[in-house]
Amino acid sequence: MDDILLDVQDLKTHLPLEEGLLKAVDGISFAIRRGETIGLVGESGCGKSMAVRSIMRLAPNFAKFSGRVIYHPQAGDPVDIAQLDAHGERIREIRGGEIAMIFQEPMTSFSPLHTIGNQITEAIRVHRAQDRKEAHKIAIDLLGRVGMSNPSQRMSEHPHQLSGGMRQRAMIAMALSCEPSLLIADEPTTALDVTVQAQVLQLMRDLQVEFGMSILYITHDLGVIARMVQYVAVMYLGKIVEFTDVDSLFYQAKHPYTSALIKSIPKIGKKSRRRLESIQGAVPVPINRPPGCGFFPRCSVAIPGLCDRVEPPLVQVAPDHAAACYVYPEVAEAANAPALEGQGNGL
Amino acid sequence: MLNYLLRRLLYMAIVLFLVSILSFYIINLPPGSWIQNYASELEASGDIVDQEELDFLNMRYGLDLPLHEQYFRWVVPLITKGDFGQSFEWGQPVWPLIEERLFLTMTISIASILFVYAVSVPIALYSAINQYSIGDYFFSFMGLIGLATPNFLIALVFMIIMLRVFGVTPGGLFSPEYLREPWSLAKFWDMLTHLPVPVIVVGTAGTASLIRILRAQLLDEFQKQYVLTARSKGLRERFLIVKYPLRMAFNPIVSSIGSLLPQIVSGSAIVSIVLGLPTTGPLLLRSLIAQDTYAAASMLLMLSVLTVLGVFLSDMLLMWLDPRIRYERAN
Numbered sequence: 001m002d003d004i005l006l007d008v009q010d011l012k013t014h015l016p017l018e019e020g021l022l023k024a025v026d027g028i029s030f031a032i033r034r035g036e037t038i039g040l041v042g043e044s045g046c047g048k049s050m051a052v053r054s055i056m057r058l059a060p061n062f063a064k065f066s067g068r069v070i071y072h073p074q075a076g077d078p079v080d081i082a083q084l085d086a087h088g089e090r091i092r093e094i095r096g097g098e099i100a101m102i103f104q105e106p107m108t109s110f111s112p113l114h115t116i117g118n119q120i121t122e123a124i125r126v127h128r129a130q131d132r133k134e135a136h137k138i139a140i141d142l143l144g145r146v147g148m149s150n151p152s153q154r155m156s157e158h159p160h161q162l163s164g165g166m167r168q169r170a171m172i173a174m175a176l177s178c179e180p181s182l183l184i185a186d187e188p189t190t191a192l193d194v195t196v197q198a199q200v201l202q203l204m205r206d207l208q209v210e211f212g213m214s215i216l217y218i219t220h221d222l223g224v225i226a227r228m229v230q231y232v233a234v235m236y237l238g239k240i241v242e243f244t245d246v247d248s249l250f251y252q253a254k255h256p257y258t259s260a261l262i263k264s265i266p267k268i269g270k271k272s273r274r275r276l277e278s279i280q281g282a283v284p285v286p287i288n289r290p291p292g293c294g295f296f297p298r299c300s301v302a303i304p305g306l307c308d309r310v311e312p313p314l315v316q317v318a319p320d321h322a323a324a325c326y327v328y329p330e331v332a333e334a335a336n337a338p339a340l341e342g343q344g345n346g347l
Numbered sequence: 348m349l350n351y352l353l354r355r356l357l358y359m360a361i362v363l364f365l366v367s368i369l370s371f372y373i374i375n376l377p378p379g380s381w382i383q384n385y386a387s388e389l390e391a392s393g394d395i396v397d398q399e400e401l402d403f404l405n406m407r408y409g410l411d412l413p414l415h416e417q418y419f420r421w422v423v424p425l426i427t428k429g430d431f432g433q434s435f436e437w438g439q440p441v442w443p444l445i446e447e448r449l450f451l452t453m454t455i456s457i458a459s460i461l462f463v464y465a466v467s468v469p470i471a472l473y474s475a476i477n478q479y480s481i482g483d484y485f486f487s488f489m490g491l492i493g494l495a496t497p498n499f500l501i502a503l504v505f506m507i508i509m510l511r512v513f514g515v516t517p518g519g520l521f522s523p524e525y526l527r528e529p530w531s532l533a534k535f536w537d538m539l540t541h542l543p544v545p546v547i548v549v550g551t552a553g554t555a556s557l558i559r560i561l562r563a564q565l566l567d568e569f570q571k572q573y574v575l576t577a578r579s580k581g582l583r584e585r586f587l588i589v590k591y592p593l594r595m596a597f598n599p600i601v602s603s604i605g606s607l608l609p610q611i612v613s614g615s616a617i618v619s620i621v622l623g624l625p626t627t628g629p630l631l632l633r634s635l636i637a638q639d640t641y642a643a644a645s646m647l648l649m650l651s652v653l654t655v656l657g658v659f660l661s662d663m664l665l666m667w668l669d670p671r672i673r674y675e676r677a678n
Binding site: 053056058087092093094095096097100101103105108109110111112113114115122123126127158160161171174 | 579674
């Protein structure tokens with residue numbers, strides 16, 4: 001495991017809001033190896049975007065932030081990004097240069113007032129080539145590689161002149177412009193239509209091989225997960241509730257939330273007269289959340305008196321497979337909190 | 348693009364034509380005319396009113412003609428010869444009367460606009476970046492006071508301060524020795540030294556409101572996705588704020604430059620009276636009261652010309668700044 005690129009340990013991002021404390025990210029841990037693709041899945045509002053923003057130190061200024069984000073650069077000593085000054089020199093070197101990001105909305109991710117070329121070369125000139133002409137050449141080359149027709153003309157065009165798919169390609173070109181070791185993709189295909197989505201996904205996979213980078217892929221779309229990633233972390237209410245490889249996720253999901261998610265995927269060939277399964281209830285508001293498992297109110301196998309008292313930790317329940325649910329004795333054992341005493345045989 | 352420009356110029360001409368009719372009509376709405384005012388003034392002071400003289404004046408200025416004929420007597424020479432006609436009140440041509448005043452009004456207006464921008468942009472930037480800080484609250488407080496205080500009151504306060512602290516009488520735009528002098532570099536410099544007080548007085552309310560608008564605009568823009576994109580590229584915070592959100596926040600402000608001009612011109616009329624500034628404001632007021640039709644209508648028309656030009660310029664500026672607008676207009 002010496003080829004670890006990014007090691008996130010107990011990352012917490014709490015937002016003190018007027019309504020109360022919002023635990024957007026509440027102690028998540030995972031590691032990404034070089035060249036690997038990890039998926040972060042969850043419903044809207046589960047904290048996945050805030051988690052990756054925290055990794056880049058792009059969370060709002062007022063957020064309370066703790067934990068460790070150890071980044072292992074190709075050369076040089078590991079850095080704990082969590083310890084860096086959020087506006088400092090080092091984090092700015094890492095942003096864009098070593099960890100790059102693509103966002104959900106290609107419509108709004110570019111400034112409408114500046115040309116595509118201006119916005120791409122800007123990143124190149126910060127990290128790679130000071131020379132304007134050289135940066136321009138690199139940018140044209142990249143636009144060609146992400147499959148844009150007539151790249152040199154595109155350079156002088158403004159975002160509103162491009163289609164959604166083209167803008168997302170330009171966004172990818174911009175993110176890859178400094179050859180990052182990790183690409184964080186925050187729902188990059190959500191706003192695109194299905195055929196364009198397939199093209200962009202394929203493009204990202206090709207470029208991953210070409211550039212040899214790792215990808216942290218955030219999505220709520222399990223279909224994209226199945227296509228893109230090797231390992232999956234399932235997030236619910238700011239926590240990772242299950243972590244496993246992609247095959248186990250689809251065929252041997254351990255956490256009741258994950259199983260419910262998978263059941264809710266529409267399948268071709270299934271009798272169409274049956275209603276699509278959905279998860280009962282709604283995601284609770286994560287402000288001033290009661291103790292216990294976040295999924296408790298919606299869970300069909302919940303154990304009253306246990307699940308609503310103590311939060312289940314994420315524990316390995318099978319080889320290469322961790323889940324945070326008291327259905328598994330390992331989890332209850334690991335929790336072993338004083339609150340559990342006197343519960344008798346809770347399981 | 349050329350098509351668009353030509354269309355705009357045509358619209359401007361139409362607007363000015365309508366403005367000239369409307370202002371001419373409104374000036375003549377009050378009962379009586381300048382002649383009648385003149386006659387009753389003479390009567391009040393005990394002078395003998397010479398009916399023959401009145402008839403002569405009536406004929407000379409065409410005041411006994413129907414209104415539309417009077418209008419054409421004014422507008423035809425204006426278009427063909429650039430002749431604004433005679434001022435009844437002053438007994439001399441209108442143009443030399445208003446020429447210098449128009450220039451001084453423009454000087455004060457443009458200086459005020461520059462002052463407004465120079466002060467409010469840095470303050471708004473500071474307030475937006477340090478939202479809810481003590482400094483932000485301080486500037487908000489000061490801004491609201493500036494917004495709420497009438498300009499003429501600020502003018503009076505400034506006059507007292509200038510007199511008590513610096514021992515100078517701040518009235519007027521020129522020192523007495525330059526008042527009757529022709530224009531020279533020394534006179535221009537003298538005017539510049541007199542400019543700060545009127546500019547600050549006229550610009551205060553505008554500054555206060557622009558700070559509020561720009562601050563809100565910036566806070567809005569800071570939330571936008573493209574700011575996050577810029578940060579994720581590793582750009583310096585200061586650099587990216589100026590390049591992206593500030594530039595975006597400028598759009599609505601640039602589009603308001605045109606309408607700022609009439610606001611400042613009309614807002615500065617009272618200030619001009621208080622500070623004794625030789626701008627168009629006081630003269631316009633006097634011509635309106637005296638029903639000095641040609642002088643009043645000419646001044647209103649010239650101010651409209653400046654406003655329409657201001658709107659046109661701000662539109663051009665907007666097209667230059669925002670490629671989306673350029674694209675839209677070009678098609």
